[in-house]
Amino acid sequence: MSNEASRLSWGHINLNVRDLEASVAFYEGLGFEILMPSIPYMGILREGEPRPVPAEGMRALKLPDGISGRGCILRLGSGFPMLDITEWAGRAGRAPLANEDRGLVRICLASQNLSEDYERLTARGVPFLSAPQVCQGGMAEIAICLDPDGSMIELIQVRIEKWAVPTALGTDA
Numbered sequence: 001m002s003n004e005a006s007r008l009s010w011g012h013i014n015l016n017v018r019d020l021e022a023s024v025a026f027y028e029g030l031g032f033e034i035l036m037p038s039i040p041y042m043g044i045l046r047e048g049e050p051r052p053v054p055a056e057g058m059r060a061l062k063l064p065d066g067i068s069g070r071g072c073i074l075r076l077g078s079g080f081p082m083l084d085i086t087e088w089a090g091r092a093g094r095a096p097l098a099n100e101d102r103g104l105v106r107i108c109l110a111s112q113n114l115s116e117d118y119e120r121l122t123a124r125g126v127p128f129l130s131a132p133q134v135c136q137g138g139m140a141e142i143a144i145c146l147d148p149d150g151s152m153i154e155l156i157q158v159r160i161e162k163w164a165v166p167t168a169l170g171t172d173a
Contacts, residue, residue, distance in 0.1 A: 009080065010080035011081060011082070012073065012081050012083065013081050013082075013104075014084045015085050015147075016086050017086065017087050017147075018087070019087065020046065020071065020072070020086075020087035023085050023149070024074070026126075026147050027074055027083065027085070028074075030076070030109065030121075030153070031076055032076050033074065034072055034074055035072075035073045035074060035082060036073040038071070038072060039071040039072065039084055041057065042054075042071065042086075044070055045071075046071065046072040049070075050068040050069050050087070050088075052068040053069065067088060067089075067091070068089045069086050069089055070086070071084060071086040072085055076109070096149060096150045096151040096152065106144070106152035107154070108153075108154040108155075108156055109155055109156070110156055110158065111155050111157045112157070114141045114142075114143060114155055114156070115132055117155060118132050118143050118155070126145050126146075128144065128146070129144040129145070129146065129152070130143055130144050131143055132157075138159055139163050140156050140157060141157045142154060142155065
């Protein structure tokens with residue numbers, strides 16, 4: 001690893017949404033909590049009317065002139081990355097990408113018990129594209145659900161004891 005790469009660490013993932021409150025409620029149902037009721041570096045708040053993003057923020061993020069919005073920062077546990085959720089005023093936006101598209105197509109959350117999480121979320125009305133599926137060799141179970149805007153969230157329960165470690169790493173597979 002180069003010295004340049006080692007200076008980087010996770011910060012956040014930004015998710016643009018149609019309805020901030022519906023999205024906050026959804027992600028809270030997954031276990032996220034509000035870390036900040038605003039996105040300070042963009043000058044926007046969760047509460048109240050949409051606020052204009054300052055000019056330097058628009059330039060830095062290549063946002064359209066005059067854009068305004070609301071937002072907040074969520075976290076899952078105490079680690080990174082954080083999840084910045086933003087609702088832009090008067091912007092329709094495009095549909096989220098599908099798995100076969102290029103770019104960031106889904107986020108993945110680890111589950112300790114995928115069957116229980118699937119049942120709990122299904123009972124809450126969370127739509128799933130797939131029920132829990134056992135992957136190759138039982139190495140993991142995966143289910144895909146959708147947030148209120150159709151963004152995909154992969155839920156995975158890893159069975160690391162079933163993963164083969166390549167001989168190139170100095171151990172037998």
